[in-house]
Amino acid sequence: MHGYPIRFLRGLRLWTAGLLMLLAATATAREIEPGAAVELREGRGLVAIALDAAVPVSSLKIDRKDGGFGGQRLLRLGHGRSLRLLELPAGEYRFSRIEIGFDNQPYWYVNLRKDGRLDFKVEPGVISYAGDLDLTASGYGIFHTVQRDRLAQLAIDLDTHHPGLRERWPLRWQGVTPDRFGQFMTRELAGTPLADVVKAADAATVAEPEKQADAQLPILVRELFADWQVSMVRLNPAGDMLAITEQKDGRHSISVLDVATLQASLVYSGDYPVYQMSWAADRTLLIGVDNRGRTSYAVRLRVEAGRAPAFDLLTFPYDGWFVSTIGEDGNQVVFARPESGGGAGLYRVALDGKRIERSQFDRSRRLDKGLEGWSDVVTDRAGVPRAVVASEDGEYVLKTQTGADGRWQIVRRFSNEDRFHLLQLAPGGNSVYATTDIDRAQNELVRVDLADGKIAQTVLALPGVDILEVLTTPAGVPVGASYLQDGRRQTHYFDSANASLHAALAQALPDRSIAVYETSRSGTRALVLASDETDPGTYYLYDAEHNRVEQLLSRLPAFERAKPTRSALLRLEASDGTPIEAYLALPSGRGPHPLIVMPHGGPIGVRDTLHYDPEVQLMTNRGYAVLRVNFRGSGGFGRQFEQAGYGAFGTRIEDDVLAAVDKALGAYPLDPKRIALRGASYGGYSTLMGLIRFPDRYSCGVATAAVTDWVLPFSSSDWAASPVARDLMKKRVGDPATQIDAVEAISPVYRYRQIDKPLLLAHGARDRRVTIEHALRLRLLLAKAGKPAQWLPFEKEGHGIAELDNRVRLESAVDTFLRSCFGAGKPAVPATAQTPSP
Numbered sequence: 001m002h003g004y005p006i007r008f009l010r011g012l013r014l015w016t017a018g019l020l021m022l023l024a025a026t027a028t029a030r031e032i033e034p035g036a037a038v039e040l041r042e043g044r045g046l047v048a049i050a051l052d053a054a055v056p057v058s059s060l061k062i063d064r065k066d067g068g069f070g071g072q073r074l075l076r077l078g079h080g081r082s083l084r085l086l087e088l089p090a091g092e093y094r095f096s097r098i099e100i101g102f103d104n105q106p107y108w109y110v111n112l113r114k115d116g117r118l119d120f121k122v123e124p125g126v127i128s129y130a131g132d133l134d135l136t137a138s139g140y141g142i143f144h145t146v147q148r149d150r151l152a153q154l155a156i157d158l159d160t161h162h163p164g165l166r167e168r169w170p171l172r173w174q175g176v177t178p179d180r181f182g183q184f185m186t187r188e189l190a191g192t193p194l195a196d197v198v199k200a201a202d203a204a205t206v207a208e209p210e211k212q213a214d215a216q217l218p219i220l221v222r223e224l225f226a227d228w229q230v231s232m233v234r235l236n237p238a239g240d241m242l243a244i245t246e247q248k249d250g251r252h253s254i255s256v257l258d259v260a261t262l263q264a265s266l267v268y269s270g271d272y273p274v275y276q277m278s279w280a281a282d283r284t285l286l287i288g289v290d291n292r293g294r295t296s297y298a299v300r301l302r303v304e305a306g307r308a309p310a311f312d313l314l315t316f317p318y319d320g321w322f323v324s325t326i327g328e329d330g331n332q333v334v335f336a337r338p339e340s341g342g343g344a345g346l347y348r349v350a351l352d353g354k355r356i357e358r359s360q361f362d363r364s365r366r367l368d369k370g371l372e373g374w375s376d377v378v379t380d381r382a383g384v385p386r387a388v389v390a391s392e393d394g395e396y397v398l399k400t401q402t403g404a405d406g407r408w409q410i411v412r413r414f415s416n417e418d419r420f421h422l423l424q425l426a427p428g429g430n431s432v433y434a435t436t437d438i439d440r441a442q443n444e445l446v447r448v449d450l451a452d453g454k455i456a457q458t459v460l461a462l463p464g465v466d467i468l469e470v471l472t473t474p475a476g477v478p479v480g481a482s483y484l485q486d487g488r489r490q491t492h493y494f495d496s497a498n499a500s501l502h503a504a505l506a507q508a509l510p511d512r513s514i515a516v517y518e519t520s521r522s523g524t525r526a527l528v529l530a531s532d533e534t535d536p537g538t539y540y541l542y543d544a545e546h547n548r549v550e551q552l553l554s555r556l557p558a559f560e561r562a563k564p565t566r567s568a569l570l571r572l573e574a575s576d577g578t579p580i581e582a583y584l585a586l587p588s589g590r591g592p593h594p595l596i597v598m599p600h601g602g603p604i605g606v607r608d609t610l611h612y613d614p615e616v617q618l619m620t621n622r623g624y625a626v627l628r629v630n631f632r633g634s635g636g637f638g639r640q641f642e643q644a645g646y647g648a649f650g651t652r653i654e655d656d657v658l659a660a661v662d663k664a665l666g667a668y669p670l671d672p673k674r675i676a677l678r679g680a681s682y683g684g685y686s687t688l689m690g691l692i693r694f695p696d697r698y699s700c701g702v703a704t705a706a707v708t709d710w711v712l713p714f715s716s717s718d719w720a721a722s723p724v725a726r727d728l729m730k731k732r733v734g735d736p737a738t739q740i741d742a743v744e745a746i747s748p749v750y751r752y753r754q755i756d757k758p759l760l761l762a763h764g765a766r767d768r769r770v771t772i773e774h775a776l777r778l779r780l781l782l783a784k785a786g787k788p789a790q791w792l793p794f795e796k797e798g799h800g801i802a803e804l805d806n807r808v809r810l811e812s813a814v815d816t817f818l819r820s821c822f823g824a825g826k827p828a829v830p831a832t833a834q835t836p837s838p
Helices: 007-026 151-161 181-189 194-202 216-224 496-508 614-621 639-643 652-667 682-693 723-732 740-745 748-754 773-784 804-825
Strands: 030-032 044-064 072-089 091-102 105-111 119-122 127-129 132-139 142-148 171-173 230-235 241-248 251-258 264-270 274-281 284-289 295-302 310-315 321-326 332-338 344-350 374-379 385-392 395-400 409-414 420-425 431-436 444-449 455-460 467-472 478-485 488-493 513-519 525-532 535-543 548-554 567-573 579-587 593-597 625-630 670-680 700-704 759-764 790-794
Touching: 044 105, 044 119, 044 151, 072 091, 072 151, 091 132, 091 142, 105 142, 119 127, 127 151, 151 171, 151 181, 151 194, 151 773, 171 181, 181 748, 181 773, 194 773, 216 614, 216 804, 230 274, 230 513, 230 525, 230 535, 230 548, 241 274, 251 274, 251 284, 251 295, 264 284, 264 295, 264 310, 274 321, 284 321, 321 374, 344 374, 374 420, 385 420, 420 467, 431 455, 431 467, 444 467, 455 478, 478 496, 488 496, 488 513, 496 513, 496 525, 496 535, 567 652, 579 614, 579 652, 593 652, 593 804, 614 625, 625 652, 652 670, 652 682, 670 682, 670 804, 682 700, 682 748, 700 804, 740 748, 748 773, 759 773, 759 804, 773 790, 790 804
Parallel strands: 044 127, 044 132, 127 171, 593 625, 593 670, 670 700, 700 759, 759 790
Antiparallel strands: 030 072, 044 072, 044 091, 091 105, 091 119, 132 142, 230 241, 241 251, 251 264, 274 284, 284 295, 295 310, 321 332, 332 344, 374 385, 385 395, 395 409, 420 431, 431 444, 444 455, 467 478, 478 488, 513 525, 525 535, 535 548, 567 579, 579 625
């Protein structure tokens, strides 16, 4: 949503002042001050307005939808969360405008009138609430407003600032998506003061968890969860230079290394991470830095024998990212620049001058005229966009441009369940390569005709396996495709030369997942990344002329304390015959070992692999076996398996997890009386449902960022504003508007009395995917039942734990919690780990 400058309205001040005087004279709204006595007049109700703003807000305007007066302008809201309580005549209202600035000096405004999801109703004799308004900024003058359902938090705030109010008038949710939690909570509390429940819930907060853990744990956590010291390496087309992105002590850098002389030049160093790096030509490197926007640079190198490369740095004047390179000399690129009204425009930018001129970004020079809302684009070698995937009227479409007139035509429409990803233009220019599962059993590599959008050729199809990435020559010819099978990355090559190269690398680097990132133009050098469960990745340079593999850099330094372990692959069938794949890692020692079951997040389209996972390695190093399960709905196994997860949340998915537990117990030395669940996001939800449904099988649970009420995401998640995402979630979970009973039946908050085992909840206050309201609802109910969950909040974290210090806090709390859960049978911390064998 775009914020419009207010300065151009200064000439209308007299008119505006007169209108405000008229509004003040005819207004029928009344703001209720904290602690003030309230007596509602007939035909009126109360409405709670909450705004959570990341930028200073000078006012929020509310209007009646019928156009009459009687709305309200709330002033000086500041930034952070603010709550106002109004008395209004019954009727339908809307949030119409937010003014951003200090006091009465707004600099921008955001028009909310077009967003029907922000409309609300005021009912007589009740306290109406339509959710918090969450205002964020994503760039200069670009603001986004979404609705957040924080019903439990609002009840606490009302009792704090307006005591006794909820006893006199019921609190009622008025959002677009129904939410009956308010009524449920009122019934469950049964007269118990909410303040007492809050106090009991807060008393279970984990204080200074690092001090409760042994001294070795933080050291081990910092080693295993450290940021990669090398995040990207790229080989230029000539094969004589490497670009290397590194991170150390919070600083990010890019160096260019001459392969022959091993002399390097530092071309970038700063506080911001690198999000994009690629070679446009032998001596032109393109880089993008994420400094709360997207700053891009072109590095033009000058190489002299015996000296480190010299360079010129060209800075792009606007945020954006590189889409493609024009020609082979690297002197022009196609650049995507975010537009003020939303979306992004494509521009042809020359790199052969002394600077990047702003005139190259004049809107009249856009390459994608007539296109809006595209998310995927393919250009030809001249930089002309030829095909895009775009959002149009709530659905996705494939548009192509084949004629000289530059007109775009829709050649294919997609359902919200179809996968379709454009790759690049095929030789000849009349078709494009893409991956898709449309009318197919799995994601396949295909060639699509630009004239009619039909699939002209299936290039590669692997039964029951989804294609992930495609390897191509600079001319756009596919030479291979990667996929996941048996938990590891695999590559299928179409030609014998590349297949022989991969075979030679596999022999030189056994038992590793091999990825060939770039091959030189001559084919004599290749940049290779080898990885496995014990190593997040090591880069190698392969010299075909001498058949030699030279180690370059590792993403992480060699572990000093951790003893990494590999997992065994388990295959099983669920009770209905669905094939399930799982991975089991064992600690050292003879066992029986306590078991940590770790369901993954998602759950649809996400999966576990046999690649490096610091959580798994930490658990095994602390003496626990770890089981991960690719239950139905997981990605990579084809369309049917993925869609088998629809309607299986909290039911068949958790049955699959338990079936894998039984398989592991029957084949390995595990202790059936010491099994805990641990997961994040959907994995956290699965943890809760496992404790609810199978209390005799699981001893305790750790749930991070867990979904506790499936109604909430429809009104309070970062995807809730997308009609496509909402429709897809209705298929996966159920529609709260028509299936509220079924949705509540799979929501842990409504089954909280069935949670009788110890529980540790962790959540980030800035989580936009699964808001912290999820945790608050469950915490209140468990505290009322006399079973408060241990609570570990993170004020500055979002959907996951990003900061290493916070990771130490979390793992310290988890370690203490698990040892308390397992009691006298707690595992001894092993010196080494082992690879399980059947």
